[in-house]
Amino acid sequence: MFLLNLPSNPKELAAIERRRRNEKERQARIFNVKYRTIGIDKEMLDEQVRQRELIQEMERRRDEAFAREMIRNDLKALVMEQDERQKDYECAKRVDEFRKLYQKPEMAREWDLNNPDALKNGVSPRIMDDDPRLGPASIQSFAGEDLNLKARKKLQQEQLKEYFNTQRMIRKKNERQQQLADLLFDCKQTQLNQIGYNFEKIEEECKRAIGVATRHYNETLASEAKMKEREQRKRDTDEQLSEIIDTAFSNLLTEDDSTAVSAVNPSRVVVDRWKGMTKDQLNEIRNEQLKQMEQRQKCEIEEERFNAKWDLYHNVIAKQGTIIEQKLNEETKRCNQTFADYNLKLAETQKEREKYLKNVVYRSVPSSTFYTQFNTTSR
Incomplete structure (x- = not known):
């Protein structure tokens, strides 16, 4: 008898399981059309894609963090700049207030030199040439001074006004004379134009008379030329008629063979006298x-x-x-x-073959289990 309850060898079971596992992995690789045709490691590529996406996400987050930090620094710098401007403004304001209160121009020692109203408030050093305040060493009276400047300027203005009035009157007089001269020139020009117009009329009449005389002369020449042409045509017609008559009644057209016999050789015919033929x-x-x-x-x-x-x-x-x-x-x-x-x-014959194939060969239709028996192993 055969012993059926013998314990199985663990090594054989492990080897069988390993072969089954390798066979499943091999079938997965072989029956994967994309992997078999392209020939790449899809898992490794997916891992590389995930790593690249992770790196891109880290870079994006780092850039966003840098951008936020830059915006924060810009805001801080803006606030600090505004504070600095405010401090400068307050300092300048306090300096101006201090100057207005404790450093007025009137408090300076040199105010009597820099006062703009010093001359207005002071006393004139001299009123006239015989001012009793002027001493020998005052150095206030000089040769060539003009104390009557206002009176002199007023007199000069009146003289200038009178000169302008005189010039205006002279200009008006000249304009009136120019108008009279223009009027006289216009009258003279009108008279000359009338004379020129009369000369033009006379010239046109002369030209018209010359044209009439020329036309009559040309008509006379044309009538003479027509008469000459008519006479010439008449002479030509007479000459042609006489030539036709001479030709018609000449020996050339009458074909008189007696006139065509040569005097030198009687058997010879003179062709310019007779162009006919003999009876023979x-x-x-x-x-x-x-x-x-x-x-x-x-x-x-x-x-x-x-x-x-x-x-x-x-x-x-x-x-x-x-x-x-x-x-x-x-x-x-x-x-x-x-x-x-x-x-x-x-x-x-074709019908019998189709009947045979339909009734004998293809009488049973294969079920779905028929197609599942294919591609079940990698060997």
Whole structure:
């Protein structure tokens, strides 16, 4: 008998479990289409992405912290600057108040030198030239001084006013004289314009008279030229008529062969006197024309015979073509009937095959368990 209750070997069980685990991992790698086609370690890439995102988040937080710290420092600097400005303002204000209270200009020792109203409040050093306060050493009276400055300026202003009045009157007088001169110039200019207009009218009348005389002269010349042309045309017509009459009644057109006989050689014809032919030459030309007419009739008879033969040949060829075309049509009908019979046989064979496949070969439809048996192992 076989012993079935024997204890199993732990090493074998561990090896079997290890092989099962490796097989599952291998199946997971093999049946993963993305991993199999791309060939990358997705877990490591995901870990790298998480680390990168963590680093970016840390940098973002650090930048935000730096930004907040900079804003805080800017606010502190702004507050300190405002405090410093306020302190400077208070200090300057106290300095101004101290100066206004304890450092007035009147309290300075040099005020008598810097007082702007010193001359207004003081006494004039001299009133006139014979001022009794002026002594020999006062140095207040000098040669060339003008104490009557106001009176002199007033007198000068009156003189200047009188001068301006005189100048205004002279200007008005000159303007009146200029107006009179302009009026006289306008009158003279109008008179000259009238004279020029009269001269222009006289000149136009002279030109008109010259034009009329020239037109009459040209008409006279034109009538003389027409008369000369009419006379010249008449002379030309007379000459042409006389030439036509001479030519018509000359020996050239009358074809008088007696005038064309050469005096040197009687057998020779003078061509500039007579351009006709003799009777022998005319008979020879007539005989040649009759021969050509007979040849033309013979050629026409031969051409009619050839056309008749060609029509007969063409009819025979047409009949043979019709017969051949009928034979080809019959052969085509016979081939089409053969192909139709063959296609019917093929259709019947195809129907029998489809019936066999449907009723015998594909009579049972596979269930879903049929497809689950594939790709169950990595081997």
